[in-house]
Amino acid sequence: MQLASMVHGTGRDREAHDHRQLQHQHSNFYAQPQGRVHHSHADVTTALVSNPYASHHQQVEYQYQRAPQSPPSPPVEEVSKPSLPSISSLLGIADGERGSSETAGQSPRQSQQQPSQQQQQQQQQNGISINHSENRSDQVPQNFGPTISPSTTSTQSSISAQPYYLGQSLNNMEPHQQRQHVASAPILKRHSIPSQPSMSPYTTSPYAPSPYASSPGGASTASFYSPENHPYTSAGMYQQRPLPSNFPPQPMPMPVAPNSANASNLWQHHHYISASSQAAFPQSQDRYxxxxxxxxxxxxxxxxxxxxxxxxxxxxxxxxxxxxxAFSVRSNMKRHERGCHAAANTPITAS
DNA sequence: GCCTCTGTTCTA
DNA sequence: TAGAACAGAGG
Incomplete structure (x- = not known):
């Protein structure tokens, strides 16, 4: 009964959390265009492609300041773009360097730059050679990936300060990257549980401190049969966990919609996890x-x-x-009495 | 609906 | 023979 109430209570809390989160997102979603009133349509469109759900006000401000460059990383590119030579000119320079000696191949502009700037310059050149051939929208997932563009640190801070924004980026990640994100956080949170040979990773996920508290893992936290709450505390000998229906753990069922992110996908995203979390905790047997x-x-x-x-x-x-x-099971002890001491007891009881 | 107690059964 | 797990009965 207590377990059932805990599960239900967790579900309510989870739904409440989702509701609040969605409300927050909605409020920002509708409030966002107001901050872009003075921008052109192109600016708004670009910014929406990059982050249509920026729930953090700073994120809005951040992109608002440099709206023409939608991805989180482009400021260096933007600043240095006018000074960059064309690809053909670069090829020509490279050909010229091959023809001439290596020491004399440095251009005056390169000699004036610091070594680090040269590296950035070459990275930018490489990036440009790719960006020109690819669609702009394809660039968004790359920038949201684990390898953030080396442009600015404010980009990373803006992402880390927005849980949901990061969640959106997770959808753009490769499956193995998502698994890494999901699996790494819970391990850090795991506590007070001895070695668990071949224990399901899912048992660790419930304690994920990630913004995905609404995930099935987060819901299972409450239903966990914590030894601390049990009168019989056998040094963490056992625990309750929701059933093997979650075992083995399956990849996060996140709908992959990298470039078509919109409000409806947001709702689908949260509702999908919520539904799966509800189905992930059947009140069945073998819970201990x-x-x-x-x-x-x-x-x-x-x-x-x-x-x-x-x-x-x-x-x-x-x-x-x-x-x-001595016996570990009372019935075994009684059986022992009956079997071994029956000869001595039976005559007494019988007579 | 969940728990403990008890008996039964399987296995080494 | 004992360890271990399962299932029924009763609280």
Missing amino acids: ICQTCNKAFSRPSSLRIHSHSHTGEKPYKCPQPGCGK
Whole structure:
């Protein structure tokens, strides 16, 4: 009963959280265009492509200041673009350098730059050679990926300061990258649980401190049968966890819509996770998992007795005088009495 | 609906 | 023979 209430309560909390989050996003979504009134249509369009759901006000301001460059990284490119030579000229310079000596191949402009600036310059040149051939929209996921453009640090700070913005970027990430994000955070949060051989990673996800508290993992946190809350605390011997329906863990069922991000996708995103989280916690059996051997039991008493096999505890001692045998299971002790001491007891009881 | 107790059954 | 798990009964 308590478990059920916990699960339900978690679901309500999760929904409430989603609702609040969505309200927050909606408010920002509708408030955002107001901050762009003085911008041209092209600016607004570019900014929306880059981040249509900027929930943080600073993010809006940040992109507002340099709206023409939609991705989070382009300021250096923007500043240095006028001074960059064309690709044909670069090729010509390269050809000329090959023809002439290496020492004499430096142009006056390159000699004036610092080494780091030269690296940035070449990176920018490489970037430009790619950006010119690719669609602008394809550039967004790249900038949101783990390897942030080396342009500015404010870009990274703006992303880290916006959980939902980061979530959007996750959708643009490769599946293995998403798994890394999902799996790395919970491990840091894991606590007070001994070694779990071949334990499902999903058992760690419930403690994810990530902004995805509304994920199935976050919901399962409340339903977790924490040993601290159990009267029988056997040194973290066992725990309850939602059923193996989540086992083995499956990849995050995030709908991949990198470039078609809009409000409807937002709702679909959150609702999809919420629905899966509800279906991920069936009130079925085997909810009590031994942390030592990962064996599942349907009853806490069964798990408690099972824990005796790991601890070697044998609380049930044979009451027969001269028989110091102890058993971990009461029924086994009684059986022992019946079998071994029946000859001595039966005549007494019978007579 | 969940728990403990108890008995039964399987296995080494 | 004992360890271990499962299932029914009752609280």
